[in-house]
Structures are given as structure tokens and as C-alpha cells.
Amino acid sequence: MSRIQVFTDSTCDLGLELRRRHAIEMVPLHVIFDDEDYLDGVNLQAEDLFRKVESGGKLPKTAAPSPGEFIAAFEPYIEQGCDIVYVGLSSKLSATFQNACLAAEHFPSGRIVCVDSLNLATCVGLLALKAARAAEAGLPLADIERMLLDARERLEAEFVIDTLDYLHKGGRCSALASFIGGLLKIRPVVKVVDGGMILASKIRGKREKALEQLLANLIEQRERIEDDFIFLEHASALEDALALKARLENEFGLQVELAEAGCVISSHCGPQTVGILYCRS
Template identity: 55%
Template sequence: MSRVRIFTDSTCDLHAELLQRFQIEVVPLYVIFEEQTYKDGVTVNAMQLFDLVEQQDKLPKTAAPSPLDFEHAFGPVIAEGDDIVYIGLSSELSSTFQNAVIAAGSFPDDRITVIDSRTLSTGIGILVLKAAQAALEGRSREEIQALIEPMTAKMEVSFIIDTLEYLHKGGRCSSVQAFIGSLLKIRPIVKVINGTMTLTHKVRGKREKALQQLLDQALAMKEELDTDFMFITHAQALDEALYVKEQFELHTQVKNVYITETGCVISSHCGPQTLGIVFAKK
């Protein structure tokens, strides 16, 4: 009897142990520095990316996997007789989703379901884990689709960004905004809304103030939390991630609070010392 295999892309930011435990396959995005192309999470990691940015004083470009990349990933699974559910990066942020749709259409018999997460990072990761859990329980592709698609509107993904430098280098804020932000020690809080990254707050002053605001906003929704999974996702901010994890374990009933590091795509947009709180609402 055929089974359902769960696929995602490297922006899900799930660490290797979870990917292996839940039997999740990952298609990597590309990170491009000048003439050198890397595979996110395969031939370059976030720490190496930060070193390259410092050396070259510019951000890399990122690129979606091509339809052919997806065909190569999907093909062996379809040949084995299994079905596929792919859950990937928001279509508002990348052509990754559309390229997966194109690839799925090249296989006969409607064997592949492609779901737009409408989110990023471990927001995708939670949806993927829910799907993988259902697949391991023997649910069909149609049942998994019916479970996951309504959840995309229930994801809460918010980050504090320590510096405007990476947003400036990436063309997401002007040099004047970056300069003033640096002078005033502004810490942006970014939230995923309708599939895109939206600046929701500019916290002036110490980083601890921004971190506390991010934490307070999340804990204010503690009665709405889906208690299966949540993530504290960070770029070189482990001590703070441990503190936030401790607070959620103390004040909520979430069963699994995971700490994970951002991959290269999120890191290249937000920079080091980024920290996110990611969960689903009931």
C-alpha cells in the first residue's frame, strides 16, 4: 500500500534530528555570493554566511529551487509508488512554491499535493511536523491537505531584529533609516502577515526591552496556543532563546518547545542576533 511522504524546503529551519525523526525530505534553496552558488543548509550554513557577509560587505542573493530540482527530488518517491505532500515557503516571498507546482504537474495521476504555507521559517516547520505526524499515522494525502491548509491562517511568526544593517544591505530600508535606527538603537519587530514580512513595532532602547515586548505579546495569546509544537528560532542568540523557552514552559502547557537556528535565507534578510517566537493558534 502506498504511503504519504512529506517534503518541504530549507527555509523551514527544522534541525536534522526532527527531520530524521519525522521522515521529512528537504529541497534546498540557493545562496549566491558573486559567482559562487551554495545550497542552503547543505554546502553553507548561517554561521558561514555571516562570515562571508563580513568579508565581502554585501548580502548574497537567494534563489528558489528550479522546477527541475523539484522533479529530481519528487521522482524517486513517485517511482516507489508513494504519494507526496509538499509544504513550502510563502508564495508572497519566493517563486519556490510556484516551481513546486510546475514540477508536480509533470507527474501523472495527481500524486503530489503542493501547499502554500503563507509563512516562513519554523512557521513552515510546524505545518510540516503536523503533516508528518499525520502521515506516520497513516492518513491519506487528501486528509493531510484538509488538516494543513486551514492551519496556514493560524500561524503566529514574529521576530526581533538586532540591527537594520541587513535590511539596509538587502534594500529593505534606506541608508538614512538605517543610520537613524542605529543612533536611536531601534530594534524592529517583524511579523508575518498575509504571507509577507511586516514591520509591526520599532522598539527604542535596550535589546532586553524589545525581547520582553516580543515575549509579552506571545504570552498574551497563551490561551489560544496549539500545545503540540512551538519554536524559538534564532541566529546567534542562544542564551535569549533558552530564556524564552523557559518562560513558555513555565507559563503555558505547550508539550514541545524547540530551539532551532535560522537557516541562510532568513539569516541573510535579518542578520545575527535575530530571535523569533513561532507557534500555531488553536
């Protein structure tokens, strides 16, 4: 039986230690400031991105890895006799998944399975972890693919965004909406639905109120949460994330994995973003 190697991309927001523990390979997206091209999570971290945005006043562009980059990543494993399962960022948000599929066509049929997560951030990572554990247990490629396609329908991702500035700079809200939102202290709540990001609600008031609502939304679903992985993800909001993690574990007995948003997710949501991501049972 061929060994199965799991691949994902840098939007998975899995830390290096977690990826190494489960032997998950990662292909980085590009983050481009003017004529400077960086690799997400390789030679540019989220804190670097925030500093550059603050000093330059504009957001970078992000770009998918090319099919050639995927081929270069896949090829050594195929040559070693491994089959590959790739789990990627939603095809509705990026060309990353399509480019991975094009790369897979370069190799013999049936050696690489590409799974569209229809999600982002650590929901992509959650599926990659499920794939890695299934591969470790000896499941064949076809069974892993079926399991992932079933699990992606049960993913939940919800984020509280602290400021509308990044949504404005990224062209996702008007200058007037950003200005009024700042005056009224509006905290947008973003969810992933059908592979895309939607504005689920707007919470007016202090940041603590928005975080409490995020927590309450999770607790409402407590009995429907798969206990494998609950991710609490943040962008430059470690203190808040640690506080929420402690409450979820101590008050509600939930197992929580902390994750830091990478450059791509951070460039859309901005600093002080906090999200909860999990899979329903």
C-alpha cells in the same frame, strides 16, 4: 494504501534530527555570493553566511530550487509508489512554491499535493511536522491537504531584529533610516501577515526590552496556542533563545522547540534575531 512522503524546503529551519525523526525530506534553496552558488543548509550554514557578509560587506542573492531540482527530489519516491505532500515557503516571498507546482505537473495527476504555507521559517516547518504526523497516522492525502490549509490560517510568526544593517543591505530600508535606527537603538519587530513580511512595530531601547515584549506578546495569546509545537527561532543568538525557552517552560509551562535560522532567513534578518512561531488553536 500508498505511503505518503512529506517534503519541504530549506526555509523550514527544522534541524536534521527533527527531520529524520519524522522522515521529512528537504529541498534546499540557493545562496549566491558573486559566482559562488551554495545550497542552504547543505554546504553553507548561517554562521558561514554571516562571516562572508562581514568580510565582503554585501548580502548574497537567494534563488529558488528549479523545477528540475524538485523533479529529481520527488521522482524516487513516486517510483517507489509513494504519494507526496510538499509544504513550501510563501509564494508571496519566493518562486520556490511555484517551481514545486511545476515539478508536480511532471507526474501523474493526484500523486503530489503542494501546499503554500503563506509563511516562512519554522511556520513552514510546523506545517511539515503536522503533515508528517498525519501521514504517520494513516490519513489520506486529501485529508492532509485540508488540514494544512486550515492550519496555515492560524499560524503566527513574530521576530525581533537586532540591527537594521541587513535590511539596509537588502534594500529594505534606507541608509538614513539604518543610521538613525542605530543611533536610537531601534529594534524592528517583524510579523508575517497574508503571506508577506510587515514591520509591526519599532521598539526603542535595550535589546532586553524588545525580547521582553516578544515574550509578553506570546503570553497574551497563551490560551489560544496549540500545544503541539511552539518554536523559538534564532539567528546567532543562542544564549538569548535558551534563556527565553527556559522562562517559557519553567514559568509558563509551555513546550518549546528550539530552532536555528538557516541562510535564507538569516540573510534577511541578520544576526541576533529572535522569533516566536506557533499555531493558534
